[in-house]
Amino acid sequence: MQTRQASGRKIYDAIIIGSGASGGMAAKELTERGFEVLLLEAGPPIDPKREFTMNKFGYESMYRGFGPTGWKQNEQWQQDTAGEFSRHFYIKDTEHPFTTDPGKPFLWVRARILGGKTLHWGRLSWRLSDLDFKAASHDGFDMDWPISYKEIEPYYDKAEEWVGVAGNKDGLWWQPDGKFLPPIPLTCGEQKLKTATEKLGWKLIQPRLAMLTAVKPQHRKYGRAQCHYCGSCGNGCSVGAMFNSISSTLPAANETKRLTLRTNSIVRHITIDTNTGKAKGVAVVDRLTHQELEFSGKVIIVAGSTLESTRLLLNSKSRQHPNGLGNSSGVLGHYLVDHFGGTGASGVMPMLAGREPVNEDGKSSGIFVPRFRNLDTKTKHPKFLRGYGFEGGSAIGAFPGVARRIEGFGSEFKKQTRRWWTAPVGLTTRAAMLSRFENFVEIDPDGVVDAWGIPVLKIHIQHSDNEREMGRDASASAAEILKQAGAEQITVSENLTVPGRIIHELGTARMGDDPTKSVLNKFNQVWDAKNVFVTDGAAFVGSANQNPTLTILALTIRACEYLTEEMKRNNL
Amino acid sequence: MFTQTQKRKLHSVHSLLIGREFSGEIEVGRTKLKFAYSPSVAALTNGRIELTGGFSVKSAAGVKKVAAVKATLLSTQGGIQSAPPAPAGATDSMLGAVHSSNLPATDATGSRGYAGVIYFKLSALDGAKLGVPFDLSALQLNVRLNPIDETARNLQFWFSVAVNAVHGEDSNQNLASQSLNEINKLLNA
Numbered sequence: 153m154q155t156r157q158a159s160g161r162k163i164y165d166a167i168i169i170g171s172g173a174s175g176g177m178a179a180k181e182l183t184e185r186g187f188e189v190l191l192l193e194a195g196p197p198i199d200p201k202r203e204f205t206m207n208k209f210g211y212e213s214m215y216r217g218f219g220p221t222g223w224k225q226n227e228q229w230q231q232d233t234a235g236e237f238s239r240h241f242y243i244k245d246t247e248h249p250f251t252t253d254p255g256k257p258f259l260w261v262r263a264r265i266l267g268g269k270t271l272h273w274g275r276l277s278w279r280l281s282d283l284d285f286k287a288a289s290h291d292g293f294d295m296d297w298p299i300s301y302k303e304i305e306p307y308y309d310k311a312e313e314w315v316g317v318a319g320n321k322d323g324l325w326w327q328p329d330g331k332f333l334p335p336i337p338l339t340c341g342e343q344k345l346k347t348a349t350e351k352l353g354w355k356l357i358q359p360r361l362a363m364l365t366a367v368k369p370q371h372r373k374y375g376r377a378q379c380h381y382c383g384s385c386g387n388g389c390s391v392g393a394m395f396n397s398i399s400s401t402l403p404a405a406n407e408t409k410r411l412t413l414r415t416n417s418i419v420r421h422i423t424i425d426t427n428t429g430k431a432k433g434v435a436v437v438d439r440l441t442h443q444e445l446e447f448s449g450k451v452i453i454v455a456g457s458t459l460e461s462t463r464l465l466l467n468s469k470s471r472q473h474p475n476g477l478g479n480s481s482g483v484l485g486h487y488l489v490d491h492f493g494g495t496g497a498s499g500v501m502p503m504l505a506g507r508e509p510v511n512e513d514g515k516s517s518g519i520f521v522p523r524f525r526n527l528d529t530k531t532k533h534p535k536f537l538r539g540y541g542f543e544g545g546s547a548i549g550a551f552p553g554v555a556r557r558i559e560g561f562g563s564e565f566k567k568q569t570r571r572w573w574t575a576p577v578g579l580t581t582r583a584a585m586l587s588r589f590e591n592f593v594e595i596d597p598d599g600v601v602d603a604w605g606i607p608v609l610k611i612h613i614q615h616s617d618n619e620r621e622m623g624r625d626a627s628a629s630a631a632e633i634l635k636q637a638g639a640e641q642i643t644v645s646e647n648l649t650v651p652g653r654i655i656h657e658l659g660t661a662r663m664g665d666d667p668t669k670s671v672l673n674k675f676n677q678v679w680d681a682k683n684v685f686v687t688d689g690a691a692f693v694g695s696a697n698q699n700p701t702l703t704i705l706a707l708t709i710r711a712c713e714y715l716t717e718e719m720k721r722n723n724l
Numbered sequence: 725m726f727t728q729t730q731k732r733k734l735h736s737v738h739s740l741l742i743g744r745e746f747s748g749e750i751e752v753g754r755t756k757l758k759f760a761y762s763p764s765v766a767a768l769t770n771g772r773i774e775l776t777g778g779f780s781v782k783s784a785a786g787v788k789k790v791a792a793v794k795a796t797l798l799s800t801q802g803g804i805q806s807a808p809p810a811p812a813g814a815t816d817s818m819l820g821a822v823h824s825s826n827l828p829a830t831d832a833t834g835s836r837g838y839a840g841v842i843y844f845k846l847s848a849l850d851g852a853k854l855g856v857p858f859d860l861s862a863l864q865l866n867v868r869l870n871p872i873d874e875t876a877r878n879l880q881f882w883f884s885v886a887v888n889a890v891h892g893e894d895s896n897q898n899l900a901s902q903s904l905n906e907i908n909k910l911l912n913a
Contacts, residue, residue: 255837257802622830
């Protein structure tokens with residue numbers, strides 16, 4: 153993508169920090185509304201033709217897709233989802249320290265590259281409902297979001313239509329329907345799971361995925377094509393079937409000729425006008441040359457991903473904002489959550505054993521069991537608040553993971569592996585973590601810095617009893633579904649994922665109605681500096697149990713609409 | 725406004741613990757200079773774990789070395805997966821707990837906490853003496869602990885115990901002394 157040269161002399165209408173889901177959408181929305189935008193990405197640019205590897209398979213490499221010995225543990229030990237063909241989408245942990253106490257580990261997967269984590273995200277696109285936005289009113293824990301479903305619904309519509317979300321209208325009040333492309337069908341095993349789940353009184357639906365099962369004009373315009381089910385989404389989708397910034401929002405922004413993109417630009421801090429206390433720009437260090445730069449903007453959009461955005465705000469100390477920008481409440485950095493998984497069950501379905509193998513993993517989807525606990529008084533669970541859903545499925549994969557369950561060796565082992573390869577089934581939890589003040593991030597008090605001398609985060613997070621009880625219930629429920637479906641050799645997983653592992657870190661700059669209890673107002677605007685907006689997952693009040701990206705996109709569109717109007721009224 | 729950096733400062737360098745040495749590379753343009761920090765003494769200084777040892781850089785011109793470089797432990801990154809096994813004469817319980825009995829276990833950690841990375845601040849180095857064209861006056865040494873040998877594995881265990889005993893929520897003076905003694909034995913074996 154070719155854009156103009158960034159200028160240190162110009163005052164941009166808006167500076168956007170980060171080019172992932174939120175930053176990309178903000179760039180599209182603001183340039184289309186007439187803003188001159190400078191988009192700063194901390195990582196390098198990417199050439200999809202050369203660096204997207206969806207057509208490479210493990211057997212093409214001597215490392216079988218796992219990478220050379222020692223690479224992961226020595227260079228990218230935190231980048232759990234990085235593979236041999238996708239590792240360039242992720243940061244090197246050697247350059248990007250963060251700290252935790254030894255007994256409170258956190259797993260932090262990060263992408264510093266044009267497009268951010270949209271290059272390899274899981275694509276699940278769920279709306280939240282008032283069960284989530286008004287969760288505190290429902291169960292008395294913590295506080296409600298400052299918005300209702302009705303307020304955000306039109307922005308969900310816009311996000312879905314732009315992104316392209318395949319899904320089915322299921323008519324569940326707590327899992328609202330949207331503007332969907334045709335859904336991806338269930339496999340035979342998944343149909344069995346659906347029948348079993350419904351016998352237990354719960355629902356099983358097709359996942360809602362940001363993958364083009366049909367191409368609309370807004371997709372075709374930027375060369376996005378229909379999914380051809382190669383199944384390697386995480387290695388980079390070079391046909392644009394999977395939503396990511398570089399095939400969708402950034403080309404749209406670029407088309408306006410009002411976008412200036414600067415990659416390799418690490419924002420050190422937000423600069424403050426000492427007269428007004430408002431932001432006047434950003435201080436940047438060039439990733440490669442280490443040159444120090446400054447850029448000026450009327451509005452700053454912080455969209456560097458949840459924890460990087462909060463780190464930037466905490467590092468933006470000034471006379472007016474001595475504890476970090478937006479931290480007059482003392483809440484900045486607090487209420488960190490991540491979904492948890494890990495708990496669940498897996499097994500095999502005898503009725504599917506030994507059938508002719510077909511391409512079933514190419515659809516990269518599966519099933520979703522929406523939340524069924526604590527929806528109302530009838531479903532109230534005595535031991536925990538909030539709820540969880542199940543992801544999972546039953547599909548033949550290119551790699552016969554079922555072989556791990558089979559004992560023995562030689563021809564009998566191969567025979568058994570071929571027989572059971574076609575019959576796997578599994579469910580894993582996606583569960584809410586309660587937002588608690590004591591789970592927080594701060595600038596490392598001992599002075600640890602990254603490779604550019606920028607102070608790093610110290611992360612403090614642990615699960616609580618609520619997560620433990622929910623996890624126990626989830627494991628038991630998953631096993632119950634599999635048993636009902638006729639699965640055998642059921643293995644139950646009871647341990648939760650380590651915090652961070654689901655890569656849904658959220659909160660730490662929460663929105664709210666009360667400036668003494670929140671960092672942002674209901675339009676993602678920093679209470680303490682009205683020309684600064686935080687539009688990524690940092691703004692979340694709670695995690696709910698659904699994947700967050702669609703909500704991030706909807707909130708970003710809404711914030712951009714609001715700030716446009718405020719700018720017209722000279723209110724920023 | 726554009727501003728120019730006067731002098732390129734090296735803020736932090738990455739290394740791996742191999743045997744009893746912290747080894748890594750410093751990128752200078754397209755050249756990579758191998759460096760090694762070889763501590764020989766571990767002590768508690770002003771309440772912090774401090775190592776002392778030689779810092780050497782290898783280039784085409786040969787090896788240049790500075791002696792008596794101090795490395796003050798700043799902080800850690802908790803390790804994921806299982807803690808290193810306790811060496812002879814030690815017990816797992818010397819490490820901190822990842823979760824107490826009333827908190828849930830996770831699938832990526834064992835029951836014991838340990839350091840996966842340790843961060844040190846080095847005393848000021850003279851780049852010119854080491855043949856490195858950067859300002860090394862405030863260099864941070866990041867040490868990834870992913871041992872593939874017995875010495876490094878034991879050092880990881882004792883560093884983890886020491887961090888917990890000195891800086892942990894339940895500091896323990898006896899355990900701090902014991903762990904530093906063990907580290908010194910390993911550094912000088």
